[in-house]
Amino acid sequence: MTITDVNTAFAAEKGRQLDAARSREAAFQARIDRGEIRLVGGNQYEVLTGWDRGERFTVGRNAAGQISEIIAAHGLDSRADGTIALYASSPAWHGLGQIIPGGTSDIDEVLRLGGLDFDVTTVPARYEWDGQLRDHPDQFHTVREDTGAPLGIVGRRYQAIQNRTGFEFLQELVGRYDVIWESAGVIKGGRRVFIAIRLPDTVTVDAHGINDMVIPYVAVINDHTGGGTFQCAVTPWRPVCANTERFAVRDAATRWAVRHTAGATSQIKEARRTLGLSFQYFEAFAAEETALARTDIAVADFHQVIADLWPLEDEATDRTKNNHAARLDAIDTIFRTETDRVGRTAYAAERAITGYLDHVAPRRPGKSMTEEIARATAALEGSDDDTKAKAHKRLMLLTRA
Incomplete structure (x- = not known):
């Protein structure tokens, strides 16, 4: 019979763990020394080379100060309290954000939990000439009013569509048609924001045959970069395999867009037709599928x-x-x-x-x-x-x- 000295075995295992920890620390430090990554602040680092240049990640450390995990950034914004700027009525987006089971009917709460409760303003673009700052007469920056973060470069005719203005027309649909606020969030520091609602009735494909179910959504996306539009899109979702089945069908549109100009607000009022157009789309969608x-x-x-x-x-x-x-x-x-x-x-x-x-x-x-x-x-x-x-x-x- 073989007798194992548990103390010796434990010491050997601990030694291997320490050696692995030292190797991991040395390899990480070597990447810093080679200029591949740099410390941004706290435990957050930025990649400086390679195809993922510009990505940021957080290094978690244990009580001994050793690296325990490396957490990649998720691309979603953070609110002032440090939580993820995302509202959801179910654990979508990999469980991130503020989840309210069954959702809420209050748009103010959706905007707050999703981190969309900020306005966007424009400020003159400036350039330096002969030691002086000058304003560009036809170019402006879009800027978040809560943080001052720049979002994009726009022209003189650009007029920001505020998040609340852009999304509040959906509130009437929520009350009238019993649709559900599904999710809302901020992407890329506020450059894009979105809200999605789930329509009340599911779509059935070949009811007397395969009887496949598709869940109908309407997604509304607002772009603050100057390079995009305010848009509504119907988004059929197939829960069996989480496919987004969004494509054009005969005699029914999938998307409506409004440019950021002085007449945008009145055009958004026309987006009230979105729900009726969505029902039209899903009827055609079910027939073709x-x-x-x-x-x-x-x-x-x-x-x-x-x-x-x-x-x-x-x-x-x-x-x-x-x-x-x-x-x-x-x-x-x-x-x-x-x-x-x-x-x-x-x-x-x-x-x-x-x-x-x-x-x-x-x-x-x-x-x-x-x-x-x-x-x-x-x-x-x-x-x-x-x-x-x-x-x-x-x-x-x-x-x-």
Whole structure:
């Protein structure tokens, strides 16, 4: 029988842990010494080199002062009390933010919890000439009034659409139609803010067949950079796999936008039509999705749709060809999973493409943003809407073949 000296074993294990901690500290310090990262303040550091240049992260330390974890920044803003500037009625956005189960009907509370309770002003852009500061007559900066943080560069005709002004029209919809405030938050330091509401009735695809459920949302996004608009977008969401099924359907729009100009406020009043337009969209959406669900598709036809979306040139490099093959393999894998559930149909093909775009396609995070939050933000902002719409239109041709 072998007898183990627990004291010796414990000392050996502790020694290994200390050696690992010293190595981790030494490696971290070496990155600082090489100029790859720098201390910003407190326990927060900034990446100075590589593809993630500009990203920030926080270093957690244990009671002994040793590195215990490295926490990437999430890309969402923080409120004055240090909490995440995000309101949600359920644990979305990876459980971050202020969660009120079931939501609230009070827009002031939504704005406060989501960190959207700030105004934006414009100040003259200045430049230095011959030792003096001069104002640029036709260029201004948008600035947060609560923090003074710069948000963008705009022209003389620009007029900020304040968050409350832009979103308060939804309050009437909440009271009249029993919609739910789903989420609200601040992205990239206030450059973009959003509110999403959930409409009361779910959408059923092929009720007498696969009986698939889609939850209807309306997302409203306000951009304060000068490079974007105030916009409303219908956002069908499929809870089975968390796909955002947003694409154009026949005779129904998916998005309405208002530019930041003097007439913007009156135009926003027209956004009251958004709910009626949304119902119109979702009726058309359900009809077209049901048609896809009742259309069988051959694998060869499915691959041709993918080739149309991502064409491969004959003179493509080996790297491009490898990436193309990897994409096809990834979409095929999702397609097989979908066919097991809903059959080998055009509907399964569309789910495979949207699933790939939402969850698998390479997504390079922006500065101070994790990949998960980058994906959530891309889905909210509709980064892949055009590709999804093109796939939908191409697959709809098969229903009439």
